[in-house]
Amino acid sequence: MSRALLDLSIKEALHQLRSGEISSRELTQASLDALEQLEPSVQAFLTRTADMALRQADEADARYAAARRDPQAVVPPLLGLPIAVKDLLALEGVRCTCGSKILENFVPPYTATTVRRLLQAGVVVVGKTNTDEFAMGSSTENSAYQLTHNPWDLERVPGGSSGGSAAAVAARMVLAAMGTDTGGSVRQPASFCGVTGIKPTYGRVSRYGLVAYGSSLDTVGVLARSAEDTALVFQHMAGQDDLDATSMDLPVPEYRLEGGDLRGLRVGVPKQYFIQGIQPAVEEAVRAAIRQLELLGAEVREVSLPHTEYALPVYYLLAPAEASANLARYDGVRFSPRPEAENLWDVFFNTRGQGFGPEVKRRIMLGTYALSAGYYDAYYAKAQKVRTLIKRDFETAFEQVDVIAAPIAPTTAFRIGEHTDDPLAMYLEDVFTLPANLAGVPGLAFPVGFDPQGLPVGMQLMGAHFDEATLFRTAHCYQQATDWHLRKPQWIG
C-alpha cells in the first residue's frame, strides 16, 4: 500500500494531504521505506536525513490538522511533500560533500536560498543525493563515494552530474529532487532516467548555497516525473534573492498548466543538433516527439544555431577557468581533512592532491592554463567572444520561434565504465546541453520514448530568457497526449 503513495503525482499527493486522506508521515515513511529497499541497488543517496524528515512530516501534519480546524488558515503550498536535495546544495546542519573527499566532513552553517524557499513552502527533505565530484561529470561516476545505478538498467549510469536526483525520482523514492545544471547536469540525467527536469534561465534562481563550479553557468533546477510536477516545485524556489547579485529582479509568473493544444506555438528545430554520431533511436524518438507537437497544433520550422559546434570547446575553457578559482578555497586551512605536512605549501599540495579526484584535477589544470599569462587571449578571452556569438544565435532564433526542440544527448544511458578512460568521449555527452548554459536560456528535459534496449530517450525544449512558462506549458500539453513520463522500471515494484 505505502509504496503506491509514491506513484501519486505531486498535485494529487498535495490534494490528498490537504484533504487528510493521507498524512505527510505516511508519505514520508513510504519514501524512507523505498530508500531502504531500493538504495542497495540504486545508491542514489549520499546522506539520508530520516529523523529530520519525520520531524518535518509531523510538523506538516500538525499544520494540516490545524488548518482543517481553521478554514482561514493558509498552509504552505508544498506542505509535507518529501523531496531529495542534490549534495551540491547547502542545508544547514547536514553534511554537504559535493561528491568530494575534500568536503567529507563539511557541515554548512547555512542553507541554500533555493532549499530554504522550498522548506518554507513546506517540503520534507529525506536526504542528499549523489553527484559527480563538484558536478564535474556526465555519469555520476566521478563521485568520490559511490556509483549510482540507472533504475532502468542497473548496469548503466544515471547520467550526471545530478545522477542521484534523477535516479531517486525515476526509482520513485521521492516525488521530486533538486538538481543543478552547469552544462546539462539536470537535463542529461533526466533524459537517461526518463524523468522531467528544468534547467532555469541563468538569473531566474538564486545560486546562494549552491557550491560553485562554473559561476557564470551554474543554475539550480528540479527533477520530477512530469512537467506539471516540476513546475509546481520550481514555482516556489525561483525568484530574485538579495544574497545573489546575479539573480534578476523579475516576477516569477504563476505556472498554471491547463490542457489544450499548442496552436500558435512556433517550434524551432536546429539542424545543427541532428549530427552524425547521434544514436538512431534517439533521433527517431525526438523527431516523433516534434511531430507530436505539430499534431497538437504547433508550427514547426527549422532554425539555425550556427555556432553550436563551438559550444563544447568554449564550455571546456570557461567552466574549468571559473572552477580553477572556485575550487581554490579547498586548501586544507578551514574545512578539509588536513594531511600531514612539513610546511605551508605542503598543506596546500597534500590537501588538494589527496582530496580531489582526477576529473576535478584535470579541469583545474585546464582552467588554470586557459587563464595563464600568454594563453589568456588565445583561450579564455577567445572563448568569451565565441560565447557571445552563441548567445546571439539564440537571440536570433527566438525572434523566429517560441521554443527550440532538440535532443539532449547523442545516446541513451551508457554502461558504467564505458567512458571512464576517455574523458573526451564523456565531454561529447554534453554537446547538446552546453549551448543553453552558455546562452543562459532555460531548458526543460522530458521523456519522449525508449530505445530498443528499453532505455528512456529525452528531448529538451529551450526557451527565451526567463520564459520557463512556455517550456512547462508545451511539455505539459505533450504529456497530456503521451504516457512516456508515466512508465516506471518494472523491478522496483
Next chain:
Amino acid sequence: MTDYEIVIGLETHIQLNTTTKIFCSCKADSWFDPPNTNICPVCTGLPGVLPVLNQAVVEKGMLLAAAMHAEIQPVSYFDRKNYFYPDLPKGFQISQYDRSLARGGYLDLPMPSGYVRRVSIHKLHMEEDAGKTKNAGRERLIDFNRCGVPLVEMVTGPDLRSADEAAQYLIRLRQLLRWIGVSEADMEKGHLRCDANVSIRPRGADYLNPKTEIKNVNSIEAVRDAIEHEAARQIREVEAGNRIEAWTLEWDEDAGVLRKMRSKETEADYRYFREPDLLSLPITDEWKERVLAGLPELPLERRARFMQAYGLPEYDADILTGERNLSDYFEAAVQAYGGDPKRVSNWLMNDLLRMLNDTGRTADQLKVTPQYLAEILKLVDANTVNTSTGKALLAKVDQSGKAPRAIVEEEGLAQVSDDSAIRAVVQEVLNESPKEVESYRAGKVTLMGWFVGQVMKKMRGKADPSLARGILEELLGGG
C-alpha cells in the same frame, strides 16, 4: 661623482571607514575585537556563498576618486585575482583590474620650500582585504576579521623625487582622507598602508632604472627613513659598478635596516578574470551627482582661499586647514565675529588648539562654539572684559557650556569703567602706602606698575587698567 635623483612611486592601500565589509554585512573595523569575531560564511569563503557589493564602499570610493581629480567611470567591473595564501580564504581576492572605478587623477603637494609637486595617479580601484597570519611558536594562527574589509588601492606614477616628497604625499593624503571622511587613515592601525617603489638615475635623465619595492612601512617617518636608506644603497651599488636588482625589501623599523624578502625577476601570474558572481557596476550621472554633492571644499583649495579671502599668512592657513573641523570652526567664528580674521586665527592657534591638544578633542566637540568665541572677542573689543579675562572665559565656557556674556554677568567679571569707583580705590591704595607714594614723588616713577597692580588686586582684576593709571597719575602727579 654623478649627481643622482631619486624616483619614487607609492602604492597605498586605504581602508574605507564603512560600517560593514565590502561583500557581506560583518562589521568592517575589528581593531578592538578579538580574532575571528567579525566573520561570516561570505567573508571566510565557505563553499557556495556569494558576494554582494556594499554600495557605501562605492560611494566612498567615488568621493576619493573625485577628490583625487580622477575620472569616475560610467561602468566598472570586479575581477578575481588568484593566489594561494592561508589568510585568503577563497584563494582569490575580489579586486578590480582593467576596468576599475576611476581613471587618472593627481594630487598637488605644496612643499615647505615653496614649490608644488604634482603627483599623478595611475591606478585607483576597490578591493577586499585579506586576513592576517602570525606565527606562534610552531603554529601559524589566522585571523579572518580583516577579510572583506573594503580597501581602495591607489598607485602613483613615478613622480616623487625625494623621501621628503614621499612623506609629504602621505601627509597630504592622510589629511585628505580624513577631510572627506572616507577613512580614519591611521597608519599605525593599518588604515593607510604604503609600499614604496624606489629607483635612482642621473639628475635630469628621462628614463627609469630598475626599481626595488619596499614593503611593511607603517608610519610616515618609516617611509622617509626607508627611502633614504634604499636610495643611498642604490647609489653605493651603482657607484661600485653593480646592477640594481628588482628586489622586494622589508623595512625593519626597530633596527633601521632594509631586508631582502625576495627577488622579483618573474612577475606573479594572478590569472585575473571577471568576477562572475558580481554584475558590472554602472554609475549613473544621477548617482554620481548625489554622492559628489557631499564632497566638501578640499583642503588645499580652502588653504588658498583662507590666504586670499582672509589675508591669513601661509603658516596660519596651513594649520587652520590641517583638519576639516578646525577649518569649519575658524570660518564659522570669522562669520560670527565680523572683525579681523587674523584675530580669530590668533586666538584659535594660541589658545583653542592647546585646549584641543590637551583633551584630545576635535574642534566640533568644543563647548566653546564658534559663536561663543566671537562673543568673547567682541567683549574684549568693547573693553567689557580685558584680554586676560577673555582668555579665562574660554576655559569657563568650555567647562560649563554657558554663554560668555552670562558668565560675565553671573561672576561680575565686567570691567569697572566708572571713574568715581576707581578713584575711591586709588585713594585707598595711596592712603595705605605712604612710603611708596613718597618714593614715587621722589622720582621712582617705575612704581606706577606696582600701584596699578594694587588697584587691580583690590578690584579683583575688573578695573579698566588704563583708567586706573590715569587717575593714579592725576593724584600722584602733583607731587
